[in-house]
Amino acid sequence: MYGLGGILLFLLGVWSFLVHDGLLRKLIAINVTGAGVFHVFIAVAYRGLDAAPDPVPHALVLTGIVVAVSATALALTLGQRLERPDD
Amino acid sequence: MIDWLVLAIAVPLLGSVVAAALPGRASAIGLATAVLTTGSALAASLVVAEGGSLRSDLGGWGAPLGIALAADGLSAALLVMSNLVALGISVYALDYFSGGVRRHFWPLWLLLWTSLNGVFLAADLFNVYVTLELLGISAAALGALSGRPDAVAANLRYLLVGLLGSMTYLLGVALLYTELGTLDIGLAAEALVPGPLAHTAFALMLGGLLLKAALFPLHFWLPPAHSQAPAAVSAALSALVVKAAVYLVLRLWMDLFGPVAGPGAGAMLGVLGAAAVVWGSWRAFRAERLKLLAAYSTVAQVGYLFLFFPLLAIAPPPEREALLGALVLLALTHGFAKAGLFLAAGLLQKRVGHDRIDELGPAIQSLPVVGLTLGLAGVALIGLPPSGTFIAKWILLAESIGAGQWWWAPVVLIGTLLASAYVYRLLANAFGPAAQAEPAAEGALAPIGRLAQAPALLMTLVAVVVLGLGGEPLWGLLEGVGP
Numbered sequence: 033m034y035g036l037g038g039i040l041l042f043l044l045g046v047w048s049f050l051v052h053d054g055l056l057r058k059l060i061a062i063n064v065t066g067a068g069v070f071h072v073f074i075a076v077a078y079r080g081l082d083a084a085p086d087p088v089p090h091a092l093v094l095t096g097i098v099v100a101v102s103a104t105a106l107a108l109t110l111g112q113r114l115e116r117p118d119d
Numbered sequence: 120m121i122d123w124l125v126l127a128i129a130v131p132l133l134g135s136v137v138a139a140a141l142p143g144r145a146s147a148i149g150l151a152t153a154v155l156t157t158g159s160a161l162a163a164s165l166v167v168a169e170g171g172s173l174r175s176d177l178g179g180w181g182a183p184l185g186i187a188l189a190a191d192g193l194s195a196a197l198l199v200m201s202n203l204v205a206l207g208i209s210v211y212a213l214d215y216f217s218g219g220v221r222r223h224f225w226p227l228w229l230l231l232w233t234s235l236n237g238v239f240l241a242a243d244l245f246n247v248y249v250t251l252e253l254l255g256i257s258a259a260a261l262g263a264l265s266g267r268p269d270a271v272a273a274n275l276r277y278l279l280v281g282l283l284g285s286m287t288y289l290l291g292v293a294l295l296y297t298e299l300g301t302l303d304i305g306l307a308a309e310a311l312v313p314g315p316l317a318h319t320a321f322a323l324m325l326g327g328l329l330l331k332a333a334l335f336p337l338h339f340w341l342p343p344a345h346s347q348a349p350a351a352v353s354a355a356l357s358a359l360v361v362k363a364a365v366y367l368v369l370r371l372w373m374d375l376f377g378p379v380a381g382p383g384a385g386a387m388l389g390v391l392g393a394a395a396v397v398w399g400s401w402r403a404f405r406a407e408r409l410k411l412l413a414a415y416s417t418v419a420q421v422g423y424l425f426l427f428f429p430l431l432a433i434a435p436p437p438e439r440e441a442l443l444g445a446l447v448l449l450a451l452t453h454g455f456a457k458a459g460l461f462l463a464a465g466l467l468q469k470r471v472g473h474d475r476i477d478e479l480g481p482a483i484q485s486l487p488v489v490g491l492t493l494g495l496a497g498v499a500l501i502g503l504p505p506s507g508t509f510i511a512k513w514i515l516l517a518e519s520i521g522a523g524q525w526w527w528a529p530v531v532l533i534g535t536l537l538a539s540a541y542v543y544r545l546l547a548n549a550f551g552p553a554a555q556a557e558p559a560a561e562g563a564l565a566p567i568g569r570l571a572q573a574p575a576l577l578m579t580l581v582a583v584v585v586l587g588l589g590g591e592p593l594w595g596l597l598e599g600v601g602p
Binding site: 042114 | 252253260268274283287293
């Protein structure tokens with residue numbers, strides 16, 4: 033169920049990435065897409081009620097978040113540069 | 120024993136950090152790092168060539184818990200090409216960049232190099248994602264280095280498209296992990312059972328990688344990003360970064376998704392590749408600027424690489440080895456030739472301040488070495504003998520007719536014809552009457568050093584002569600790669 037929610041988020045993100053113009057919208061769409069993927073990973077970690085969740089997907093999500101944040105920061109910097117072309 | 124695999128990644132990473140910390144000495148640090156990195160990568164490849172594949176479990180933790188690095192013949196071949204080209208680009212960059220841009224160039228460039236070696240050596244699906252993402256980020260940042268609005272806009276788009284591609288890939292990895300519970304490529308391949316989940320994961324991962332490999336019709340981001348970047352960066356983007364994604368497609372195709380990837384998927388890649396060959400070559404022929412020509416020619420050359428897939432999917436083992444060797448030979452030749460072409464284009468642009476093909480004649484005349492470089496790159500792009508491309512295309516034609524799929528042959532012929540046309544268009548300007556009539560005034564031309572001209576010439580020479588006449592050992596190196 034949780035995993036399906038993640039896939040739904042992923043699809044929503046891709047859809048709005050393709051449909052919308054504007055850097056900010058696209059960037060948010062990409063981040064929604066990423067959040068969807070991370071949710072799928074979290075759902076993957078579930079190993080039944082009485083077992084501890086699988087730690088590997090959690091580590092992957094952490095790494096993924098770091099990568100996504102850096103990429104977002106770079107995109108925002110480039111976007112800012114575009115806003116001030118005379119600089 | 121020295122762990123060359125780790126060094127090939129750790130050295131440039133360390134160099135990148137040091138170069139960022141000491142911006143005043145960035146060039147010296149950068150060059151030293153470049154030499155050491157190339158040395159490590161060559162040493163790793165030499166070990167692979169002599170003793171078969173290499174594997175290194177970081178920190179002594181084996182799979183499935185640890186993250187391993189591995190090199191086989193395929194990674195070794197691409198590693199050698201990438202590191203030699205990257206070394207050439209580093210030498211070229213010494214002269215090409217100046218002042219503030221130089222300070223920013225080296226840390227990013229070494230980071231890009233780190234992630235490139237990381238992609239070729241990763242033995243783990245998630246590691247592939249991390250290195251791929253790093254590659255995309257550093258490539259987009261380098262491409263926007265000039266700070267001009269059109270360059271920034273093109274590379275912003277490149278970054279966003281790259282992010283979408285890697286997220287799609289990552290979703291595929293997540294689905295695969297649900298079923299297999301491992302991320303190590305070797306272990307995952309053993310556990311993979313064909314089924315709806317495996318097919319979906321395959322489609323997602325393949326789709327994400329194709330977006331990064333710029334296979335038609337997903338190539339739309341490539342020409343502006345590659346042609347707007349500084350020449351040294353364009354060379355790396357076109358020759359190396361795109362190859363990393365193609366390498367991953369090949370790696371997953373052979374090592375992981377063997378049971379899932381059937382003739383149907385191969386035929387689809389082949390059709391897209393064919394469209395890329397025709398469309399990319401045509402646009403290259405129509406391009407008005409030299410760097411745009413080179414960028415569209417990359418779209419076409421990536422197309423050729425994917426023409427091999429439908430044949431690979433159905434070929435019995437002996438033909439398979441021949442095809443794989445030809446595919447890698449084509450990728451290597453294109454890497455050297457395209458890097459040389461972009462570097463030469465950068466010199467011309469520096470010389471006269473533009474790269475409009477129709478007005479480049481006098482500039483080419485005034486720089487005979489660059490003219491020779493353009494000619495040699497042209498030979499490799501068209502696929503005239505003795506270049507590596509010629510051998511690769513020959514095998515492709517022979518195998519496609521042998522396999523009863525004759526329809527790939529006309530595609531190769533059309534692409535070759537168009538390539539001859541765009542190369543001729545470029546060179547005709549250098550030797551045509553217009554260039555003879557008005558020799559450029561010396562004062563109007565920016566001086567170009569000898570050292571800056573050497574890397575491009577050497578790269579195209581490797582593409583035409585070394586890979587063409589001495590490509591034989593490649594097949595030995597690739598023996599045992601794949602299922």
